[in-house]
Structure formats: structure tokens, C-alpha cells
Amino acid sequence: MATxxxxxxxxxxxxxxxxxxxxAASADAGLCRFNPPVSQPDPQGHGLWPVVAGQDWCGHFTAEQTAAE
Ligand code: SF4
Structure with a gap:
């Protein structure tokens, strides 16, 4: 996929x-923590973090910081 x-x-x-x-998420999947969790299903439920694949991307992409930065 082009990025x-x-x-x-x-x-x-x-x-x-x-x-x-x-x-159910694939081994390549992870959570996007750019925004707070969403869609709390019920009062006792937990909010959900969006699941994304490692090769997904969006306009909020920010490169990981390294020790040199
Ligand atoms: S590229 Fe976008 S969707 Fe992917 S982890 Fe970063 S902020 Fe989240």
C-alpha cells in the first residue's frame, strides 16, 4: 500500500x-492512541481504542521520537 x-x-x-x-485482532494490529477511547458500550463497559494495522496511516501520523530528538 502506498503511504x-x-x-x-x-x-x-x-x-x-x-x-x-x-x-480477534491480527498480530500486526495495534491501538491508535491519538484520541481518547470511544464508544463505551454501556455504563459498566470500557471505552475502546481504535484498532489499526501496522501499515495503516492517517493524517495525524507523527514519527516516533528517538533519543537523539
Ligand atoms: S498514523 Fe494515525 S491512525 Fe496510525 S497510529 Fe498514528 S495517529 Fe493513529
Whole structure:
């Protein structure tokens, strides 16, 4: 998939690859933490973080910061 300037969720500072929303997500999937969680299903439920694939991207892409930055 073509991306803009190498943008990809798996190299974005808002990508979280450690805590998936559910077992159905692929190994390549992660959570986008750019915005707060959304769509709390019921009062006792938890809000959900959007699940994205590592090669997805969006206009909020921000490269991960390195120690040199
Ligand atoms: S959806 Fe956008 S902000 Fe979220 S991880 Fe992917 S590129 Fe980053």
C-alpha cells in the first residue's frame, strides 16, 4: 500500500502494539492512541481504542521520537 512520506502506524508515536482490544485482532494490529477511547458500550463497559494495522496511516501520523530528538 502506498503511504505518504513513509507514514505507517507502526512507526507513529501514537501506535500501541502491546495492548490489543481483543483476540480477534491480527498480530500486526495495534491501538491508535491519538484520541481518547470511544464508544463505551454501556455504563459498566470500557471505552475502546481504535484498532489499526501496522501499515495503516492517517493524517495525524507523527514519527516516533528517538533519543537523539
Ligand atoms: S491512525 Fe494515525 S495517529 Fe493513529 S497510529 Fe496510525 S498514523 Fe498514528
Amino acid at each position: 505518504t512520506q513513509g507514514a505507517a502506524c507502526n512507526s507513529c508515536r501514537y501506535f500501541d502494539d502491546h495492548k490489543l482490544n481483543g483476540a
